[in-house]
Amino acid sequence: MNAKTSSPIPPAEWIVAGMGLLVFTAVLGLMVWDAVAGDQSPPRITVEVDSITRSGDGHLLKFRARNDGGETAAEVVVEGELPASGGETETASATLDFLPAHSERKGGFFFKAQPERETVRLRASSFREP
Amino acid sequence: MVRRGPKTLMSRRASATHKPAPRGTSRHFLRALARAFAGAIVFGLPLLMTMEMWWLGFHADRGRMALLFILSLPLLVGLSHYSGFEPTFGWVDDVVDTFVACAVGFVSSGVILLLFGLIEPGMAASEVIGKIGLQTLPASIGALLATGQFASPEEREADQKRFRKYQGELFLMMVGAIFLALSMAPTDEMMLIAYMMTPTHVLGLIFLSLVVMHAFVHAVESSGKAYVPSGTPFWSVFLRITIPGYVIALLISALILWAFERTDSCGPATLMGSVIVLGFPAAIGAGASRLII
Secondary structure (H helix, E strand, C coil): CHHHHCCCCCHHHHHHHHHHHHHHHHHHHHHHHHHHHCCCCCCCEEEEEEEEEEECCEEEEEEEEEECCCCCEEEEEEEEEEECCCCCEEEEEEEEEEECCCEEEEEEEEECCCCCCCCCEEEEEEEECC | CCCHHHHHHHHHHHHHHCCCCCCCCHHHHHHHHHHHHHHHHHHHHHHHCCHHHHHHHHHCCHHHHHHHHHHHHHHHHHHHHHCCCCCCCCHHHHHHHHHHHHHHHHHHHHHHHHHCCCCCCCCCHHHHHHHHHHHHHHHHHHHHHHHHHHCCHHHHHHHHHHCCCHHHHHHHHHHHHHHHHHHHCCCCHHHHHHHHCCHHHHHHHHHHHHHHHHHHHHHHHHCCCCCCCCCCCHHHHHHHHHHHHHHHHHHHHHHHHHHCCCCCCCCHHHHHHHHHHHHHHHHHHHHCHHHHC
């Protein structure tokens, strides 16, 4: 017992424990900071075109949805409208399971006509609070 | 006795051919660290593969997560005192081991979430830290429990002695309750089951929880490892061990449900139901804690 009481803690253990303390305080600190001073604003979702490529006999438009608000949005419905020739519009929609605060998620639409970055209209139409 | 036979034999053979490095050396620590990683993965994997846990990582209430973190600290220190991946002798050792377990839990959870493709560029720091941080709790418990899974018979014996105090017994039950309840609490099924149960079902489940729990307590008691000596009358064991254990299981269950926001906007009946539903695995975990840990 006496010999064991005085057995030293090896340097490697101090280093790993120091890292653990750092990780613990960092995670706790971030959570407390988020809880006290964090952004509590409702979701602010912007959708933009990521890329347009040919896919099968149509076109694939990949989009990037970004939530700049402070709350997570669930089941975000993203809609795309593409004005086609003859005054008609081609529409498509996609649902993102979650769009957390200050984060990005990607998705895609298949259009029959060739979409142009300038003419296609993308927007988020609805979400649910998680 | 029969069950422990082959295990003891195997460990004895292993320790005969493989002399462990003396405590206090870096080599000994590295062995303990490897054990801790193994424990973190064994305990953490079911939750790392639960999608509700990933979601909680970004939308869970930060205040509650912070509270859960603060509460986990005494739990981990206690666990390090009673079990731990190395035998500890003094509170400095316990605290150092606790933070080693945190580091192990954080690294193993982070690496696995990264490999699962759950951490990607474009995610906010809060989301990434939330996801890993939440998984760190069960993984650090696993890292500290590693000794129970990989310890040598002598170390096991030393732990068992410490649990023979009443506080040790209750603490061990609490850890067992957390062990099982934590892996089930984040799932949607907990609430679904609570919605479908009638008051008769709830009463039946309470009864079954107590019966199963007492059966475990009795089994451990007759193996001679428990706090109460074998041959203690039924009602005495029931009142001293099973009932306090069930209360602990229900409290743990309520705390975890609250922290994971499962109880918000619930009527009192559903709330009770969900606490008792999660209390069932918690009670089994508490009763079987000596077999798990």
